[in-house]
Amino acid sequence: MSQTRRPAPLLPPEAGRDLPLLTVCAILVFLACLAVIGAAGTWRASDAWTGQLASEITLQIIPGADGDGEAAAQEAGQLASGLPGVISVEIRSRAASEALLRPWLGRASLPDDFPLPRLVTLNVDPDDPPLVAAIETLFDDAAYRVIVDDNQLWAAALARASITVRWFAIGLALLVCGAAAAVIAFAARASLSMRRDVADALHLVGAPDRFITGLFQERFFMLGLKAGIAGALLALLAAFALAELGGTAGAIFFLPSLLPGWGAILILPAAAFLSGLVAALSARLAITTALATGWT
Amino acid sequence: MDQTQPEPHRDPDAGPAVRFDNVGMRYGRGPEVLSDISFELARGSFQFLTGPSGAGKTSLLRLIYLAERPSRGLISLFGSDTSALARDDLPVLRRRIGVVFQDFRLLTHLSVFDNVALPLRVAGQRVSQYREDIVELLNWVGLGERIDALPPTLSGGEQQRAAIARAVVSRPEILIADEPTGNVDPEMARRLLRLFAELNRLGTTVLIASHDIALIRSMKVPVLELAGGRLTTRTRAA
Numbered sequence: 183m184s185q186t187r188r189p190a191p192l193l194p195p196e197a198g199r200d201l202p203l204l205t206v207c208a209i210l211v212f213l214a215c216l217a218v219i220g221a222a223g224t225w226r227a228s229d230a231w232t233g234q235l236a237s238e239i240t241l242q243i244i245p246g247a248d249g250d251g252e253a254a255a256q257e258a259g260q261l262a263s264g265l266p267g268v269i270s271v272e273i274r275s276r277a278a279s280e281a282l283l284r285p286w287l288g289r290a291s292l293p294d295d296f297p298l299p300r301l302v303t304l305n306v307d308p309d310d311p312p313l314v315a316a317i318e319t320l321f322d323d324a325a326y327r328v329i330v331d332d333n334q335l336w337a338a339a340l341a342r343a344s345i346t347v348r349w350f351a352i353g354l355a356l357l358v359c360g361a362a363a364a365v366i367a368f369a370a371r372a373s374l375s376m377r378r379d380v381a382d383a384l385h386l387v388g389a390p391d392r393f394i395t396g397l398f399q400e401r402f403f404m405l406g407l408k409a410g411i412a413g414a415l416l417a418l419l420a421a422f423a424l425a426e427l428g429g430t431a432g433a434i435f436f437l438p439s440l441l442p443g444w445g446a447i448l449i450l451p452a453a454a455f456l457s458g459l460v461a462a463l464s465a466r467l468a469i470t471t472a473l474a475t476g477w478t
Numbered sequence: 479m480d481q482t483q484p485e486p487h488r489d490p491d492a493g494p495a496v497r498f499d500n501v502g503m504r505y506g507r508g509p510e511v512l513s514d515i516s517f518e519l520a521r522g523s524f525q526f527l528t529g530p531s532g533a534g535k536t537s538l539l540r541l542i543y544l545a546e547r548p549s550r551g552l553i554s555l556f557g558s559d560t561s562a563l564a565r566d567d568l569p570v571l572r573r574r575i576g577v578v579f580q581d582f583r584l585l586t587h588l589s590v591f592d593n594v595a596l597p598l599r600v601a602g603q604r605v606s607q608y609r610e611d612i613v614e615l616l617n618w619v620g621l622g623e624r625i626d627a628l629p630p631t632l633s634g635g636e637q638q639r640a641a642i643a644r645a646v647v648s649r650p651e652i653l654i655a656d657e658p659t660g661n662v663d664p665e666m667a668r669r670l671l672r673l674f675a676e677l678n679r680l681g682t683t684v685l686i687a688s689h690d691i692a693l694i695r696s697m698k699v700p701v702l703e704l705a706g707g708r709l710t711t712r713t714r715a716a
Binding site: 188192382384 | 605
């Protein structure tokens with residue numbers, strides 16, 4: 183007999199039977215990870231947007247019927263630069279205004295006399311921005327019309343949307359975790375029924391319930407761990423592929439890029455651990471309940 | 479057959495290892511399979527339990543090793559009323575009882591060595607602590623060459639010996655055996671009885687359920703006889 187004998191696992195290996203369960207759990211982890219990655223991307227993009235909106239105010243300069251748009255934009259910029267809270271002024275060219283219309287009008291050139299509004303961007307102190315009313319008062323007597331885009335309204339709406347998306351994703355992830363826990367609990371009960379001989383034999387040689395529960399808990403923790411790694415890895419690959427191949431980066435300029443950052447790699451160990459933990463806890467609960475109600 | 483009567487270990491100050499007072503038992507809502515059973519197994523005693531098939535022998539053994547609870551009456555183990563035991567108290571009591579099941583109940587995915595080691599493993603011992611003892615015990619029961627075999631590859635007699643080795647490996651205070659020599663040849667039956675007798679000399683209370691009249695007579699120990707779920711006689715074999 184070998185002197186280095188190791189005790190055999192008390193629960194028989196059931197690799198063949200575990201495979202479908204592993205697949206289901208990996209799919210659930212995949213969905214949960216996608217929800218989390220999506221929420222994180224939305225959050226990051228929303229933060230970037232709201233930060234930019236809070237530090238910029240846009241003036242639309244609409245010249246009069248015979249007015250010179252370039253001169254009006256220059257004058258408006260000069261006037262606005264004197265306001266407290268304005269850090270700098272950026273006068274956008276006519277080409278920049280045309281670029282904004284390109285998705286709707288195509289690449290055709292507009293006639294030179296087309297009254298295209300010109301844009302002036304005010305870079306403002308986000309902590310102490312000038313009041314919209316104060317800006318509007320500046321141009322009361324101007325020969326051109328000025329529309330002040332109050333970005334704060336956008337920022338607030340965007341922040342609300344971002345929070346909604348975030349909570350929706352968290353809810354979705356929790357729902358998927360709950361589904362995984364229910365699947366594991368069902369599988370753990372089935373596994374106990376199938377290995378009743380083991381549980382009986384262990385009970386009769388004096389094993390307490392926690393000993394038997396520990397065996398199943400360990401098995402399902404490992405299963406959850408494997409499912410977590412597989413599901414998270416697939417979700418990361420899917421997120422990168424979606425963002426790179428069919429995603430929003432550069433394709434539609436006003437949508438944020440959902441390309442996950444390098445920090446998303448952290449989802450791999452986190453998902454594996456959480457998946458193992460959920461699997462272990464639900465198996466423990468199911469087996470403890472089954473033992474307490476089913477055996478002497 | 480070994481004709482030597484075991485010399486029971488007795489502690490006059492201790493209560494009985496097992497005590498039944500007017501115990502009745504039924505499965506579910508069925509009829510009583512055991513009725514008005516009262517007896518004691520003194521600590522260190524060696525007794526047989528006999529009776530025809532269906533008399534209730536296995537049910538009575540199941541009550542002793544706490545696999546069932548009585549429908550009525552009182553059962554005490556080592557002086558403790560088992561009806562007052564909490565579920566968490568059962569494992570500690572069960573570790574003091576070794577059981578040889580009629581159907582062996584070996585775990586088919588574990589080797590003979592691992593099956594026999596089960597009670598020690600559950601008690602928290604490491605392989606290095608019990609390896610030599612198990613090898614010695616398996617040699618004693620004639621399974622030294624089958625140590626790594628899986629139960630499905632063993633004959634009925636070999637499985638029975640493995641089950642006996644598992645029951646005695648932790649030197650239990652009570653040993654209960656349900657037809658432990660039913661599948662072995664007479665020579666091995668004598669050998670196994672010597673093992674039980676040796677354990678009894680060391681203080682283990684032994685109760686063996688058997689149909690084998692010759693075996694029972696060979697030991698010259700008290701016999702409990704069940705018939706129709708009732709304890710009919712309690713005699714010393716001639």
